[in-house]
Amino acid sequence: MKARVTVTLKNGVLDPQGKAIEGALKSLDIAGVNSVRQGKVFDIEIDAADADAARATLEQACERLLANTVIENYRVELV
Amino acid sequence: MRAAIITFPGSNRDGDVARALRKAGAETVSVWHGENALPPGTDLAVLPGGFSYGDYLRCGAIAARSPAMDAVRAHAAGGGLVLGICNGFQMLCESGLLPGVLMRNAQLRFICRRQHLRVERNDTAFTSAYEAGQVIDVCVAHGEGNYVADPETIARLEGDGRVAFRYCDAHGEITDEANCNGSLNAIAGIWSPGFNVLGMMPHPENLIDPLIGGTDGAGLFASLCRAKADAA
Numbered sequence: 001m002k003a004r005v006t007v008t009l010k011n012g013v014l015d016p017q018g019k020a021i022e023g024a025l026k027s028l029d030i031a032g033v034n035s036v037r038q039g040k041v042f043d044i045e046i047d048a049a050d051a052d053a054a055r056a057t058l059e060q061a062c063e064r065l066l067a068n069t070v071i072e073n074y075r076v077e078l079v
Numbered sequence: 080m081r082a083a084i085i086t087f088p089g090s091n092r093d094g095d096v097a098r099a100l101r102k103a104g105a106e107t108v109s110v111w112h113g114e115n116a117l118p119p120g121t122d123l124a125v126l127p128g129g130f131s132y133g134d135y136l137r138c139g140a141i142a143a144r145s146p147a148m149d150a151v152r153a154h155a156a157g158g159g160l161v162l163g164i165c166n167g168f169q170m171l172c173e174s175g176l177l178p179g180v181l182m183r184n185a186q187l188r189f190i191c192r193r194q195h196l197r198v199e200r201n202d203t204a205f206t207s208a209y210e211a212g213q214v215i216d217v218c219v220a221h222g223e224g225n226y227v228a229d230p231e232t233i234a235r236l237e238g239d240g241r242v243a244f245r246y247c248d249a250h251g252e253i254t255d256e257a258n259c260n261g262s263l264n265a266i267a268g269i270w271s272p273g274f275n276v277l278g279m280m281p282h283p284e285n286l287i288d289p290l291i292g293g294t295d296g297a298g299l300f301a302s303l304c305r306a307k308a309d310a311a
Contacts, residue, residue, distance in 0.1 A: 003212065013227070018184050065144060066135055068173065070180050 001046050001054050006075045007067045008039035042066060051078050080105040080307035082123040085151070087112040087142045089166075092128035092284065096164065098285040100125070103300035105307075115146040123160040123308050124151045126167025128220075128282060138181065138223045139169030148174050160204055160303065161276040165221055168268070168278035177269055177278045178236070179228030181221075185261025189222040194259055194281055196267050197243040197251050201271065204306035205277045206243065208298035214251040215295035217281045219259055224280040226262035226269075233263055243268035243277055 009015050015037050022036035044061075048054035055076055062074040082105045086093045097107040100123075108118045112131075117124055126212035142148065148170065155161045155176055163171040171177040184190060195216055198209040209215065228236070236242055248257040258265040260280070268279030282304040283296030 014182065016185060016187050016225075020187055042229055060296075065136070065140065068140065070178075070229075071182070 001048055001051070002079045003044045003046055003054060003058055004077045004079050005042040005044060005058060005062060005066055006039060007062070007072050007079070009037055009041070010071055013071045034059075040066075054078060058075055080122050080304045081105045081118070081120050082125055082127040082303075083110045083117045083121040084108070084127060085112055085147050086111045086127070087129070087131035087145065087147075089125050089131045089133055089183065090129035092164065092166075092179075092282065093125075095282075096125055096127045096284045099287045099296065100303070102287055103297065105300070106305045111145060112142065112145040112147045115150055115268075117147075117150045117154055121154065121159065123162060123303055124154050126151070126161070126163040126170050128165030128167060131166055131170070134223075137169075137173065139166055139171075139173045139251060142166075143170045143173035152176060155271065155276050158273065158275055160306070161271075161301070162205070163276075163278040164284065165224075165280055168280055169223065171276065171278040176276050177271060178232045179226055179243040179269070181223050181280070182225040182227050183223050184221070184225050184259075189220075190224075190259050192218070192259070195221040195247050195249050195251075195257065196281055197247040198244060199242050200240060203243075203274050203277075203302075205270075205299055205302050207305055208301040212251065213248060214249065215283075215298070216286065216293055217283050217296050218285040219281045221260070221280055222259040226260075226266040226280075227261045228263065231238070236266075236269055237264065239272065241268055241270045241274075242266055243270070244279055244281065 018038040069075040245265040283299040286293040286296035
């Protein structure tokens with residue numbers, strides 16, 4: 001099974017990297033960019049009995065390692 | 080004082096902290112991160128600076144899940160002393176032994192320079208050789224040292240007196256210019272609720288020898304050795 005885990009900063013957490021990218025996009029005259037937040041994407045291949053089992057395992061992976069839940073949210077999608 | 084210094088793939092300040100501890104009179108033992116126990120009789124577990132696992136995923140994140148960290152967690156739970164410097168502080172936050180997180184420096188640059196710190200209190204095992212409010216001159220060398228936590232956590236740390244060091248200027252003033260990485264309340268180091276776990280971004284182990292330009296870091300290691308002697 002293939003899955004995609006997306007980890008993003010929580011609202012309100014300052015993201016200096018996103019701010020720098022936002023500034024760079026503006027300096028390239030890319031129109032209409034209001035704000036940028038940088039996150040991470042993990043493409044994971046996983047063996048599991050079914051989608052629910054895969055989802056449960058991946059949520060555990062996020063809680064234990066992939067995300068720092070003090071500052072980050074995560075989303076698990078099976079693809 | 081028997082100190083176990085844990086080396087992770089990418090640690091690079093383990094030798095320096097061992098030297099600083101030995102100079103203060105401690106015995107040091109090197110421990111590989113794959114070990115699941117600390118050597119018998121360990122008084123202090125040290126998580127040294129460096130770039131464990133190349134800072135992959137998040138600084139200190141992968142090291143924080145290593146077998147040796149379970150041993151460190153058990154050591155801390157039993158009241159044992161734990162010192163995390165720089166990458167070690169990041170590991171302590173990632174492992175949940177200390178609250179909060181160390182984000183990218185506010186100005187987005189790696190900083191490597193001399194830095195003044197204010198010692199907030201001296202009634203602890205880590206700071207007894209200093210005066211409360213003393214300004215010390217040590218080093219910082221990090222890209223992710225911007226301490227962030229939610230307002231409740233900050234209020235708790237401040238209320239309990241668990242801020243160990245703050246970035247300050249040469250006169251001990253907390254200014255925006257002196258706060259090298261943008262940390263909340265200029266926090267450079269914090270203690271656990273039991274004051275037995277200290278995480279700090281600056282490097283006291285760099286400044287222990289007059290030959291290198293100063294000895295203000297030596298007090299931290301002298302304090303630790305004194306704490307052990309007092310307890311004996």
